[in-house]
Amino acid sequence: xxxxxxxxxxxxxxxxxxxxxxxxxxxxxxxxxxMSKVIVPYIEKAKATFPEVKKKYIAGDYVRENRxxxxxxxxxxxxxxxxxxxxxxxxxxxxxxxGVLANKIEVVKEYKTGDTVSFTQDRVMNWVVVDSLGNxxxxxxxxxxxxxxxxxxxxxxxxxxxxxxFEIKYQDAKSAKYxxxxxxxxxxxxxxxxxxxxxxxxxxxxxxxQKFEEGKLFYTYGIFDxxxxxIKF
Numbered sequence: 709x710x711x712x713x714x715x716x717x718x719x720x721x722x723x724x725x726x727x728x729x730x731x732x733x734x735x736x737x738x739x740x741x742x743m744s745k746v747i748v749p750y751i752e753k754a755k756a757t758f759p760e761v762k763k764k765y766i767a768g769d770y771v772r773e774n775r776x777x778x779x780x781x782x783x784x785x786x787x788x789x790x791x792x793x794x795x796x797x798x799x800x801x802x803x804x805x806x807g808v809l810a811n812k813i814e815v816v817k818e819y820k821t822g823d824t825v826s827f828t829q830d831r832v833m834n835w836v837v838v839d840s841l842g843n844x845x846x847x848x849x850x851x852x853x854x855x856x857x858x859x860x861x862x863x864x865x866x867x868x869x870x871x872x873x874f875e876i877k878y879q880d881a882k883s884a885k886y887x888x889x890x891x892x893x894x895x896x897x898x899x900x901x902x903x904x905x906x907x908x909x910x911x912x913x914x915x916x917x918q919k920f921e922e923g924k925l926f927y928t929y930g931i932f933d934x935x936x937x938x939i940k941f
Contacts, residue, residue, distance in 0.1 A: 746856050750848040750893065754834045761835055761846070766800055770837060779807070780834040780849070781827050783816045791815040792833060795825060803829040851893045855934040861890050862929045863902055867910070869920035874910045876903045879927070894932055898939065902930035905941045 758779075764770060765777050777797040784790050791814065795807035806826050813819045836847035855861050864879040878899050880891050906928060914920060931940040 743853070743856050747849055747852050750852040751833050753848050753892070754846070755832065757846070757848075758829070758832055758835050761837065762800060762829070765797065773839070775837050775839045775845075778810060778836050778838065779805075779832045781825075781831040782833070783813070783819055783825075785816045785818050789815050793819070794836075795827070798824075805829065805832075846892070848892045851890065852934075855890065855893055859935055860931050860933050860940060861894070863890060863894055863899065863932055864927065864929045865903070865906060866925060867906070867928055868923060868925050869910075870923060874907050874920075876906055876928075878903070890932075893934075898932055901939055902932070902941065905939070906930065909941070 761777065770777055778794050779797060780792050780794055782790055783793050793813055793816075794810040795805075796810045797805055797807045799806040804826065805828070806824060809819060809821050809823045809825060812821055819825070834847065834849040836850070837845040866877045866879050868875050910920070932938075933940055
């Protein structure tokens with residue numbers, strides 16, 4: 709079973725969704741109110757995109773691709789303690805799922821890694837499809853947490869110079885064949901602005917005498933401040 713990078717940060721996400729009442733603040737384990745707000749749209753995005761993921765799972769697409777579907781759901785103990793955990797999905801019937809707890813359970817003592825759990829679709833807060841090499845699709849919530857924690861993130865591009873023009877393509881995880889930690893959390897507007905600035909920069913370098921080989925691929929990146937929204941090209 710692939711061990712997600714986010715297992716370490718999941719605990720900061722634990723209970724952030726339950727800050728409504730009783731002594732919640734001292735149970736956030738370091739998650740700031742700002743970070744709690746940051747992850748809300750990515751939870752919504754995970755929920756909104758999950759129906760299509762479920763269709764692929766039911767159709768057997770992930771089995772054929774040798775990939776696994778994992779989701780994050782809430783767990784609760786008898787005393788009301790709550791925690792969010794990763795579950796490897798093993799069965800789906802309608803809106804009901806069955807899966808195996810995939811990470812160490814820290815707070816809700818009634819559960820442990822490897823336990824089988826049943827849950828309904830409305831409890832899914834995040835999803836990730838992962839292959840045997842650890843390449844991920846989805847995981848919007850986890851990526852947002854990591855990006856917020858690091859502050860700035862790199863946005864990678866493939867570039868080719870053809871017939872006097874620079875063609876620049878964003879390198880998502882699928883096209884780059886490696887895990888891209890910002891897939892799905894950096895907007896298309898930001899990517900388009902970075903492409904514009906990169907083209908301007910390369911054109912300036914060419915005017916200044918730098919040579920670019922016709923048709924030869926090379927790679928570059930821009931910098932995006934996830935906390936402020938600033939492009940630090």
